[in-house]
Amino acid sequence: MCLGIPGKIVEIVDLDNRTAKIEVSGVRRNVDVGLLWDGPDAVGVGDWVLIHVGFAISRIDEGEAGQMLSALRALGEPWEEELADLESSAIE
Amino acid sequence: MRFVDEYRDPALARRLAEEIAGLVEPGRHYKLMEVCGGQTHTIVRWSLPELLPAGVELVHGPGCPVCVIPMGRQDDAIAIAERPGVIFTTFGDMMRVPSSNGSLLDAKARGADVRMVYSPLDALKVARENPDREVVFFAIGFETTAPSTALTLRRARSERVGNFSVFCNHVTIIPAIKAILDSPDLRLDGFIGPGHVSTVIGLNPYRFIARDHGKPVVVSGFEPLDVLQGTQMVMRQLAEGRSEVENQYLRVVREQGNPLALEAIAETMELRSTFEWRGLGFISQSALKLRPAYAEFDAERRFEVPGVRVADPKACQCGEVLKGVIRPWECKVFGTACTPERPIGTCMVSSEGACAAYYNYGRHAGRRRLDRSRPDSDAPAHAAAADAASAAGGRG
Ligand code: SF4
Numbered sequence: 001m002c003l004g005i006p007g008k009i010v011e012i013v014d015l016d017n018r019t020a021k022i023e024v025s026g027v028r029r030n031v032d033v034g035l036l037w038d039g040p041d042a043v044g045v046g047d048w049v050l051i052h053v054g055f056a057i058s059r060i061d062e063g064e065a066g067q068m069l070s071a072l073r074a075l076g077e078p079w080e081e082e083l084a085d086l087e088s089s090a091i092e
Numbered sequence: 093m094r095f096v097d098e099y100r101d102p103a104l105a106r107r108l109a110e111e112i113a114g115l116v117e118p119g120r121h122y123k124l125m126e127v128c129g130g131q132t133h134t135i136v137r138w139s140l141p142e143l144l145p146a147g148v149e150l151v152h153g154p155g156c157p158v159c160v161i162p163m164g165r166q167d168d169a170i171a172i173a174e175r176p177g178v179i180f181t182t183f184g185d186m187m188r189v190p191s192s193n194g195s196l197l198d199a200k201a202r203g204a205d206v207r208m209v210y211s212p213l214d215a216l217k218v219a220r221e222n223p224d225r226e227v228v229f230f231a232i233g234f235e236t237t238a239p240s241t242a243l244t245l246r247r248a249r250s251e252r253v254g255n256f257s258v259f260c261n262h263v264t265i266i267p268a269i270k271a272i273l274d275s276p277d278l279r280l281d282g283f284i285g286p287g288h289v290s291t292v293i294g295l296n297p298y299r300f301i302a303r304d305h306g307k308p309v310v311v312s313g314f315e316p317l318d319v320l321q322g323t324q325m326v327m328r329q330l331a332e333g334r335s336e337v338e339n340q341y342l343r344v345v346r347e348q349g350n351p352l353a354l355e356a357i358a359e360t361m362e363l364r365s366t367f368e369w370r371g372l373g374f375i376s377q378s379a380l381k382l383r384p385a386y387a388e389f390d391a392e393r394r395f396e397v398p399g400v401r402v403a404d405p406k407a408c409q410c411g412e413v414l415k416g417v418i419r420p421w422e423c424k425v426f427g428t429a430c431t432p433e434r435p436i437g438t439c440m441v442s443s444e445g446a447c448a449a450y451y452n453y454g455r456h457a458g459r460r461r462l463d464r465s466r467p468d469s470d471a472p473a474h475a476a477a478a479d480a481a482s483a484a485g486g487r488g
Binding site: 032036038039041050057058061075090092 | 130133137183184208209210211212213214217233236237239240243247288291292314315343344345346350351352353356443
């Protein structure tokens with residue numbers, strides 16, 4: 001759903017394609033960070049982002065990410081499904 | 093007040109509820125629409141109406157991307173999926189949406205190669221790995237999702253992935269809100285605006301609602317406290333006689349939106365002159381199609397798509413639900429002929445759909461949840477189907 005997943009950028013894996021590896025709840029997957037590539041909200045390693053269908057759509061601060069995660073965990077099933085969906089992804 | 097202790101900050105939740113109660117003008121009934129399906133889910137899941145005073149009603153809006161796809165487009169999707177050589181990729185939510193020829197799941201059972209993907213980039217990967225097949229991505233969603241399709245199209249073009257195409261069904265939220273404002277069925281006092289759509293479009297597109305219609309808009313997040321605070325901010329504006337666009341979700345939404353996302357959409361897509369929405373009918377300039385520069389990736393040009401208009405099933409009242417005219421349980425087939433495992437309308441399919449939210453979490457859902465958590469109960473098949481049905485979260 002419109003949940004969105006907060007994730008922390010741990011590595012830029014492909015500069016040309018603007019692909020970064022993010023980590024959330026022990027899951028590491030590649031996402032596209034092209035929507036936050038430059039301008040005031042440009043992101044880099046160590047930043048937290050909100051991820052939607054494999055794309056980082058907004059930069060968020062660490063405190064917000066932590067609160068989002070605990071709220072998402074409280075949701076239970078829908079959150080586990082969203083995380084499983086992310087795990088099924090294999091973006092290069 | 094079943095869930096209030098589970099909130100991020102129960103004391104704040106109670107305080108907000110008290111403040112909202114204090115802003116109610118005696119004898120007045122307020123109708124506030126939450127636009128986004130994710131917010132609807134939160135409201136039902138956490139029983140927010142139990143916290144609100146009786147005079148404040150939250151009306152569920154049209155912001156559920158799965159719910160608004162009309163029957164005819166689903167027929168088109170299945171027609172494409174059943175063409176020989178096609179691999180049809182889709183978000184999980186669209187799998188069970190009924191068409192006049194069954195769902196995509198049924199098409200898969202009949203032999204079509206239908207695959208669930210998390211991201212359009214996963215669909216592009218399937219295309220790279222299957223160069224001798226036609227790989228089509230079923231693009232749905234509001235402005236939250238359209239940039240993902242746009243960037244995937246850019247990449248398909250730069251990598252020359254010739255066997256990849258997009259069946260584009262992206263819709264835009266503002267025309268739907270306009271249609272609701274112009275509809276005579278409903279008198280709304282204000283709006284709780286969608287959070288994630290606004291990360292892309294920003295706050296300016298809503299200004300006409302405040303300026304021309306005199307109704308407050310507060311863009312809000314998805315957690316129970318966000319929705320409560322959004323409600324409080326709308327109520328405060330009403331109490332003070334203001335109508336403005338405010339941002340409750342500052343943590344995530346910037347006033348100007350995401351310029352890179354808007355640029356990517358504008359480069360790859362353009363407005364359709366009109367598009368049919370389930371239950372809402374045709375709304376002009378309310379959806380996107382690929383620009384001529386991306387024609388080679390347009391599934392509607394690559395394949396013959398029937399493109400016929402198919403009327404909704406007679407029993408289906410999703411249109412009334414999406415406009416907030418009736419409550420889900422007021423639909424005659426709610427929970428009987430129409431359930432998440434056998435949906436008649438789209439609002440029962442996605443977890444953001446109002447009907448599914450009430451079915452899963454509403455007042456009468458307790459007994460069903462109990463059944464599901466008891467593996468040896470006499471309703472195991474039902475329970476398994478319901479779990480499968482609620483699997484695969486939706487897409488905003
Ligand atoms: S109960 Fe089913 S048919 Fe009725 S409005 Fe909801 S989804 Fe549509």
